[in-house]
Amino acid sequence: MELSALSVTLWLIVVIHNGETVKESDLPTPSLTVEPEGELFTGDSVTLKCEITTDGDWTYLWERVGPGGSPAVFQSVTEKIDTQSFTVAAVDGDQYRCRVRKTGGTQSSLYSTPVNLTVKALPTPSLTVEPEGDVFRGESISLKCEIKGYSGWIYQWEKSKGSKWTAVSQSEYYTVNTDTLTIREDYVSNRDQYRCRGQKTDRSLSSHYSEPVTLSVKEKPKPELTSSRKGPALRGQPVVLFCELGQSAGWTFYWSKHTHNPENEISTETHFYTISSVSDSDGGQYWCRAGRGNPLYFTHYSDALRLIVTAPPTPSLTVEPEGDVFSGDSVTLKCEIKSDLRWTYQWEKWNTWRWSAVPQSWPYTVNTDTLTIRSVTGGDQYRCRGRNSDRSLSTYYSKTFTLTVKALPTPALTVEPEGDVFKGESVSLKCEIKGYSGWTCQWEKSKGSGWTAVSQSEYYTVNTDTLTIREDYVSNRDQYRCRGQKTDRSLSSHYSEPVTLSVKEKPKPELTSSRKGPAVRGQPVVLFCELGQSAGWTFYWSKHTHNPENETCTETHFYTISSVSDSDGGQYWCRAGRGNPLYFTHYSDALWVNVTDGSVILESPVHPVTEGDYRTLLCDTKPQVTQKNQTTSKTTIHTVSQSDEGASFSVLGVLSSLMAVTPYILVSIVLGVKCYRARAKSDEDEEDRA
Incomplete structure (x- = not known):
C-alpha cells in the first residue's frame, strides 16, 4: 500500500507539473483475472488478463514479485509484455499486478489487486478394490480411482501385460464409469495388475499413477x-x-x-x-x-x-476319594453336568423324612460344583441338580449317593525270617493292610517308654510296605510297630500289634545218617542235616573239605545217595543258608560214611570221638542162606585216646568167642578175615586222604 500511495503522489506531481489536475477517486482501477481458475499444479500454465471497463486505447503495464522476493517490491515486466493478457508457467508463490495508461499519454490508472499463485504438487490417486480382500472365482470386481480433496478429474486405466502397461477402456469385458472400472466375472484372473491416473477435465494435465493393485483370486468358498x-x-x-x-x-x-x-x-x-x-x-x-x-x-x-x-440333563455325582471311606475321613462330592451352559448347583441331604438344602456351615463346604464333607457319617444320603444362570432352566436330580464308612483298619506286622532270628542275620518286617489298597507304611521303634519314628538310613531300608534292618543293627528284644498312611490324603490307620525280635546265637546243625554203621555197597544212604526247623532254609553239603565252590545244595534237609559205592565213602559236612544276601549257619561236625561189601560188618562210630570217651565196636556177621540168625560180637574201648585213631583191632580175637556160638564159625572166620582186611585197607585209605 505504501508503494501505491507513492506512485499516485508521483503521478499527481507530474500531472500538476504538466498543468493537469485529476482527483485520485477519478482514476480507473483494472481487474486482474487468472485462467484456469481453481487449483494449480506443478506443470500448469496460467493466463493473466488485465481488464478495464473505461473505453480507450490502453497500454498495459505488468509487475511481478517472485517467491524469493520481498512482497513490497514488484519488478516491472513491461519490457517484455505490454498486452492485455499473457500466459506464463505457474510458479508457486509468484504475485502479479497490472495497471493501464492511455496510449501516447502519461496518465496511468491505479494498480489492480495483486493475484498470488499457489501451485501444488501433482496428486497420486488411491486405487481400491471392491470387494475388499480375496476375490473368488465367478465374481466380478470393481476398481475405484480417487484423487481425494480435488475435483475436476477424469480417470485413465491401465493393465499390466508382461513388462508393459496397456490402456484399458470400455469394452465387453470392462465397464468404465467416471472413477470406477468394473471387470466382468469371467475376465477376472489371479495375479492380474491394474493402475490408474487422473486427467484434468479442463486442460491437458495428468496426475501421477496410483500404486498398482494385484488381484488375488481364489476358489469359491464354502462356509x-x-x-x-x-x-x-x-x-x-x-x-x-x-x-x-x-x-x-x-x-x-x-x-x-x-x-x-x-x-x-x-x-x-x-x-x-x-x-x-x-x-x-x-x-x-x-x-x-x-x-x-x-x-x-x-x-x-x-x-x-x-x-x-x-430334555434337560441328569447330573452325575462322583466322590473323591474313590474307593473305601474310613472313620475320620473327609470326602468331596462333585456334581457334573455334561452341558456347556453356565450352571449353579444345589445340594440336598436326606433328613429322616424329607430332602433339605445342605447348609453352608461346618462340616460342609460348598464350592460351585463340589460339596466337601468333613468327619463323614455312614448312611448319609446326598443328591444335586443344576440351574442355569438366569434360573430359567433346571436339570433333573442326580442319583442319590449313600456314604459307606468303614472302621479304620489295623495292619498285620510279620517278620521275615519267621521264628528265631540269629546273630549276624538281617531282618525284614512287612506291614500289611489286607483287603485295602492305596496305603504306605510308617514305622516306629520302641525306645524306653516311648516310640520313635524309623525312616530310611544306613541301618534301615524302607521299601513301600517293608522295613529291612541291617544285620549288625538287629538286637534281641527290640520292638517295632507300624501303621498305614493313605497315599491320596491325610488319614492314618490304627497301629499294628508290636513285634519283639528274638535273636539267638548262630546255629550249628547236626549231621546224621540213615545207617547206624558202615554202608553196604549198592544200598541207599540218606544223610540228615538237623536244624530244629527246616522251613525257609536251603541246605549245603560238603565232602572231604569245606569248599563252598564244590558244595551241593538241596531244598530239603536230607541228602540221598541212592546206591552207595566206594567213591561215596569219606567225611561229610552240612550247613544251611537263607535270606538275601545269604545267611549261613555254622558247619556241622564231620560224619564218616564207611562203605563195605556187607559179609562181616564192623560198626565203628560215624562221628569223631573225644579223648576219654567210652566207645563200643560191634562186628556183625551177615546171615547166610542156611543161617537162621545174625550173630554179633563186640569189644569195648573204655578210654579212647589219640593212639586209637586208625588202629586195627583183633578181629580173630573177636571171632574166637564166636566159635562156641555157631557151627558155621569157619565160614564166619573166613568172612571176618576178609572184613578185617577190607576194614584195615579202608582205614589206611582214609588216613592217606586225611
Missing part, C-alpha cells in the same frame, strides 16, 4: 456352520448358529432349514443366527451360505448341521 451348543440343545435355552467364512465384512448370510430352498431362506447382516428359546420344532438340519455384490455372488452351501433338541 463352516457351527453351533454355540457342542451337543444337543436343551428345551428353552438359546442357541446361536455361526456361518464361519474367515471374513464377514461385506457379506450377507442366508440360512436354510430342512432343504436348500432359496425362496425360504432367512437372511442376516451378521454371520450368526439366534434362536432365543429353542423348542422341538427348531430341531432339524440347517445350512448357510453368504452372498455379496450386485448382482449377488453366492458362496457354496455349508455342510448340514443337525440341531437336536432334548
